[in-house]
Amino acid sequence: MxxxxxxxxxxxxxxxxxxxxxxxxxLFYSRVEVSNDAAQAIESGLTNEELQAQEGRWPSFLPDGLVNLGLDLRGGAHLLAEVQVEDVYERRMDSLWPEVRDALAAERDTVGFVTREQSEPDVLRVRISEADGVDRALEIVRGLARPVVSLTGAGAMDLAVSADGQVLTVRLSEAEQVALDDRTVRQALEIIRRRIDEVGTREPSIQRQGEDRILIQVPGVGSAQELKDIIGTTAQLTFRPVVQAFAEADTDVGSGEELLPFPSQGDEAYALVEQAPVVSGEDLVDAQPTFDQNNRPAVNFRFNPQGARAFGDYTAANVGAPFAIVLDDEVISAPRINEAIRGGNGIITGDFTVEESTDLAVLLRAGALPAELTFLEERTIGPxxxxxxxxxxxxxxxxxxxxxxxxxxxxxxxxxxxxxxxxxxxxxxxxxxxxxxxxxxxxxxxxxxxxxxxxxxxxxxxxxxxxxxxxxxxxxxxxxxxxxxxxxxxxxxxxxxxxxxxxxxxxxxxxxxxxxxxxxxxxxxxxxxxxxxxxxxxxxxxxxxxxxxxxxxx
The missing domain is CATH 1.20.1640.10 (Multidrug efflux transporter AcrB transmembrane domain)
Structure with missing residues (x-):
């Protein structure tokens, strides 16, 4: 019927x-968009008469959801980036060296003295002074290897160790390289996403392409260079032992050491620090802009339990010695350790403006890019x-x-x-x-x-x-x-x-x-x-x- x-x-x-x-x-896209932006700014703590007036341009009792416009409709920036995964191999070898050195030093009677040799970035070469201790040294270093964490590398170990005379050669195994490449690109993808989300852009499209490339499309960004400024900064924070706090450009650099600029002490100032960090930015769980005891802009940070333990143990063992806070291969400050710093909290001071301290906190909170990005393609689509x-x-x-x-x-x-x-x-x-x-x-x-x-x-x-x-x-x-x-x-x-x-x-x-x-x-x-x-x-x-x-x- x-x-x-x-x-x-x-x-x-x-x-x-x-x-x-x-x-x-x-039907009232611009009006609703302005109202939503003002409401978001007010929620974040900013408030003034202009923002309140903008928020009132759309009635609060009506829905305020909008269809987001994509890059081809709104205009914006398009980037295709390649992740330089080889950078991670070098840092992995640098971080492995202290562990190898300490493990071999514990058997000094057998292997003798241990020194690091110059080598390719993705290889660690270690020389021992006792020829008869090569077999024992191989056994010790191979004992440091761990299983590869991946489905394709199940059952394989992450280190490949060999000997040529009294020189041990340590490199990542093929299975570990494949797994590490995948983890690096995934980590870069997530960090890029977090950095872009931090600045409040609407509906970015961030996706992996191929083995080591990332496609980034962000509507509403003024130019490709602006987008590169947001995601291109590595913001790699490390805390390193100081060999010489105030050095010259021609200071001799020993094995396992690095001469880095110290801008706050002058244009020609440098600090000699160890390459292997005590704690890295990967152990950071939070960073917020603040003011130091002299009311100057600074950044508060907090480590995870692992980083807090390592930082506390190092400061307890090195009271009275300086340590360097290094950001993107520049020494921000080199304070002296007055007492053991437990709890995992700290503060970064320097010659910051309020805006710089806020930007630094955003970058640190988003995390450090695991490797450098090379931009293969960039386009700006105008509105x-x-x-x-x-x-x-x-x-x-x-x-x-x-x-x-x-x-x-x-x-x-x-x-x-x-x-x-x-x-x-x-x-x-x-x-x-x-x-x-x-x-x-x-x-x-x-x-x-x-x-x-x-x-x-x-x-x-x-x-x-x-x-x-x-x-x-x-x-x-x-x-x-x-x-x-x-x-x-x-x-x-x-x-x-x-x-x-x-x-x-x-x-x-x-x-x-x-x-x-x-x-x-x-x-x-x-x-x-x-x-x-x-x-x-x-x-x-x-x-x-x-x-x-x-x-x-x-």
Missing amino acids: LYIPLWRRILIWAVVAVGLLLALPN ELGQDSIDAGTVACIVAFAAVMIFMVLSYGLFGVFADIALLINVGLIFGLLSLIGATLTLPGIAGIVLTIGMAVDANVLVFERIREELKSAKGPSRAIAQGYEKALSAIVDANITTFMTAVILFAMGSGPVRGFAITLGLGILTSVFTALFVTRVMIVIWYDRRRPKTIEV
């Missing part, structure tokens, strides 16, 4: 109302180009709308008008769902919406054609409409399920623009089925209940 219960009608219109209400902020894309997409949608709506009216008369109204509601529901999930709209996404516009009336066409067939069987209008919806249902469901499965596969297997297309296509299928089977039907039933026509023309 051509009957829809009242509760179902109310539920259908309630869903439509909620969907259109969620889509409403997109004018993005606006051109929006205009072109708008024209495409309007043309598609107009063509479909005219076709439906000419083909099905009043029923075509109902289908056109449902089509408008359908697009509103798509934008409501995109706003609800915080999705990013790109040009391929607009293509998905345009495709949905064409597909949305497909279900109505099936229903209307079926009603025509039923009318030819001399059935009454009410029976023909009911039978039309009932018999067209299987074809509608079958066609849309197969297309929805395609959208799911595109989303699962694709990336970037392909996923944007898949999201709008998938959401469009759901809303088009809803509007065709429920919204259009409710409008037809309401019309029929009021008019009660003896005959109908479809």
Whole structure:
């Protein structure tokens, strides 16, 4: 029968109302965006009359979710970076040297004196003075190896150790190199994501490409150089023992030592420090801008338990000696240890401005990049180009709308008008769902919406054609409409399920623009089925209940 219960009608219109209400902020995009930015600034602690006025530009009782615009619509920066994984090998060998030295020194009676030889960055060469102790030295160093932590390297050890005369050669095994490369790129990916999130950019696209490359797309950033400034700083913090606090540029550098600039002491000032750090920035769990006892900008930091223990043990054993705080191969300060520093808390002081201390805290909190990034490709997409894309997409949608709506009216008369109204509601529901999930709209996404516009009336066409067939069987209008919806249902469901499965596969297997297309296509299928089977039907039933026509023309 051509009957829809009242509760179902109310539920259908309630869903439509909620969907259109969620889509409403997109009609006032700039106003809502300014209001949201002001609200976020106020929540972070900033407040003034201008921010409060901006926040009030959009009523707080209305939804404020927006469809985020992608790089091709909003403009922004595009970078393709390559992670220099070889840097990690060198640091791994530098950090391994103290452990090898101490392990061999414990067997000095057998292996003799231990010195480090010059070698390639990814190799550690160690010379022992006793030729008869080579076998024992090999056994000791191999005992320092640990199992490779990866699925592909299960059962393998992370170090490959060999001897040539009295020189031991230590390098990472092939299995460990593969695992380390993967961990390095993953870590770089996550740190880049955190750094970009720290500065509050909207909907960045950060994804891995190939073995050692990362694609970064950030809408709304003024230039590629600005984006590089955000993510290109390594912010590698280390705490190192000091060999000579104030040195000259020509100071002799011994094995395992490094001469680093000391800018706070002058342009030509240097400090001689050990290469192997006591604690590194990887052990940091928090960093916040603050002021020191002299009310100068500084940065408070806190270590994890492992870093706190190592830092506390070192300071307890070296009271009275200086140690260097090194940031990006520059000595920030070299304070003297007055007492053991337990608890893992400390402060970095230097010639900072408030802005510099805040930026440093952000970089340290986001973490140190594990390796240097080489930018292979960079593009800046201006907002004018993005606006051109929006205009072109708008024209495409309007043309598609107009063509479909005219076709439906000419083909099905009043029923075509109902289908056109449902089509408008359908697009509103798509934008409501995109706003609800915080999705990013790109040009391929607009293509998905345009495709949905064409597909949305497909279900109505099936229903209307079926009603025509039923009318030819001399059935009454009410029976023909009911039978039309009932018999067209299987074809509608079958066609849309197969297309929805395609959208799911595109989303699962694709990336970037392909996923944007898949999201709008998938959401469009759901809303088009809803509007065709429920919204259009409710409008037809309401019309029929009021008019009660003896005959109908479809």
